[in-house]
Amino acid sequence: MLGKWLRENKYAAGILLFVRFYFGYEWLTHGWQKLTGGFTAEGFLNNAVTKPVIDKATNELVYPTFTAFIQHFALPNVKIINFMIPLGEFLVGLGLILGVLTTAAAFFGLMMNFMFMFAGTVSTNPWFILIGGILFIAGANTGRFGIDHYLMPFLRKMLTHKKNPTDLTTGTGTNHKRLHA
Numbered sequence: 001m002l003g004k005w006l007r008e009n010k011y012a013a014g015i016l017l018f019v020r021f022y023f024g025y026e027w028l029t030h031g032w033q034k035l036t037g038g039f040t041a042e043g044f045l046n047n048a049v050t051k052p053v054i055d056k057a058t059n060e061l062v063y064p065t066f067t068a069f070i071q072h073f074a075l076p077n078v079k080i081i082n083f084m085i086p087l088g089e090f091l092v093g094l095g096l097i098l099g100v101l102t103t104a105a106a107f108f109g110l111m112m113n114f115m116f117m118f119a120g121t122v123s124t125n126p127w128f129i130l131i132g133g134i135l136f137i138a139g140a141n142t143g144r145f146g147i148d149h150y151l152m153p154f155l156r157k158m159l160t161h162k163k164n165p166t167d168l169t170t171g172t173g174t175n176h177k178r179l180h181a
Helices: 002-008 010-036 042-050 064-074 078-098 102-118 125-143 148-163
Strands: none
Touching (some): 010 102, 010 125, 042 064, 042 078, 125 148
């Protein structure tokens, strides 16, 4: 019931607008600070490998595949990671503030928060996961008062057009009504 209200109600969309602005501002400013402040993830990544999340009862890694990913991919490619994290944070924030591709922005924000938590950082991540989850559950209604209001119908039309191409010379195909209207 709450999910349906979040996904369809215009008043929910209004509340989500303010949530989007707050959340987007947080992502945008964190990303911008990293983009302009000489951010490096190397220390964070090294710490994630040398002090991974360990189950205290069994003394085993809780996220062994994530630790292996950090050790064997992220650290050797730290220059790419140093660019992608700040850019990702900035784009998530921009998407949420402008209301463009908001569901995707919320999804990628959630992914980054989970990655940070898998590495053992709690910080504001649970709060961001809660808010990001609400925005993601609300789906298209999150961007109802934003660019998505105009962009999503356009994208749907473009995708539908590609799925049902019309032969413009004969007017045959599933979209032939368009030529005769």
